[in-house]
Amino acid sequence: MEKTTLTVNDFNLKYSFESGQPLSFYADFLNNELAYTAKNHIVNIKQENNKIILKSDDIIFAKKELISRFRLKDPMKTIYNEISTDSFMAESISRYKGLHITLNDPWETLVVFIISQNNNIRNIRNSVLKLIELFGTETEFKTKNFPALNDLLNAKENDFKKCSVGFRAKYLKNAVDYCTNNLDLYKLKQKDYETIVQELLQVNGVGNKIADCVALMGYGKLEAFPIDIWIKRILEKIYFKGNKTDIKILKSFAMQKWEKYAGYAQQYLYWNARNNFNSY
DNA sequence: ACCCAGGCGGGCG
DNA sequence: CGCCCGCATGGG
Incomplete structure (x- = not known):
């Protein structure tokens, strides 16, 4: 296995992996170390603060895979500025800072x-x-x-x-x-x-x-805002006074509010709702 | 036993 | 059109 390290900012491997995205349904995450197979190669990723330790049988492939899959080039400062429109979103972001949307096949x-x-x-x-x-x-x-x-x-x-x-x-x-x-x-x-x-x-x-x-x-369209049962519940609770609200209304509300980074807003809302719903 | 989970299609009014 | 119900499986 070849090995390399690289430095990252505003990236948290654990949150990005755990937050219900495709990799979380089959990769292994043990001892803070992520392991999975992609295109016939082994990818092994470990994070220590701002350092990523990457291991693979093909380190060139793995580095590209890492950067692409976890969208390491995303302008997180800009994204946080754009979607941090209120105290609830600000808190969601601060709780799970470094959570990235992933890009999958x-x-x-x-x-x-x-x-x-x-x-x-x-x-x-x-x-x-x-x-x-x-x-x-x-x-x-x-x-x-x-x-x-x-x-x-x-x-x-x-x-x-x-x-x-x-x-x-x-x-x-x-x-x-x-x-x-x-x-x-x-x-x-x-x-x-x-x-x-x-x-x-x-x-x-x-x-x-x-x-x-x-x-x-799957396509990296960051303006997409999927609404599942948890997103529906948390939007209603925080932004609609607890009133049952039609998904179409929720969706237009969110897409206007968070615009081209609505997908990121959605992921932070989702993971915060999943973990802390009853505290709001 | 009953309810719920990262919803959707089909049938009925 | 909108509304509502069944749907397989497994856990609380």
Whole structure:
């Protein structure tokens, strides 16, 4: 294993990993050390204050992977300035300073978030690990890659059910077919936010929330603002006097308030709500 | 036993 | 159109 170190600012590996983003459903985080497989390579990341210790069989690849996956070039000072519009957001940011949005493979992101619907973190991870075990290709290090679209072409609905995904099995099967025959996820990379969402919504089993998650974490569209049950609850509690409020209203409120970095605002709200909801 | 989880599609009014 | 309900699985 080759090794290198680099210096980072306004980055916290633990928060970025733990906050319910795609990597959290299959990577290992033990003793403050993150380990996962990407494109047939081992990636091993450890943080000590402002220092990242990176280990890999291919250190050039791993360095690019690290910088890209954790968006280390994001202008965090600017982002914090833009989204810190009120005391609640300011507190959310200060609690989890250094939490980055991650940038993941679009297909991987789509699969993970299809599995996430009406589900909980623990079950999602359990299903994703089973999916990798069943369909992921093995590396020379005996670890497995997250299954690419091509690895799933022959998977049947019943094969997906072996991964404890229940009713979502038909959505996964449909997503494989649709992305094989009707939609090239990788061509979408050059499109804008609205186009990406509209295209993703054509996939049966993908609604507004999943489309926004994929736009944000699979395509890097930072203006996307996915609204799940926790975002809904915390927005209502903090900004709507506890009143039940339609998701469409919440969404236009958030997108106007946080604009091009709404996705970052969303991630800080989400993680703060998940961890501290009852203290507000 | 009942409720909930990073929702969505379909059917009914 | 909007509203509401079922949906698999596992844990509290």
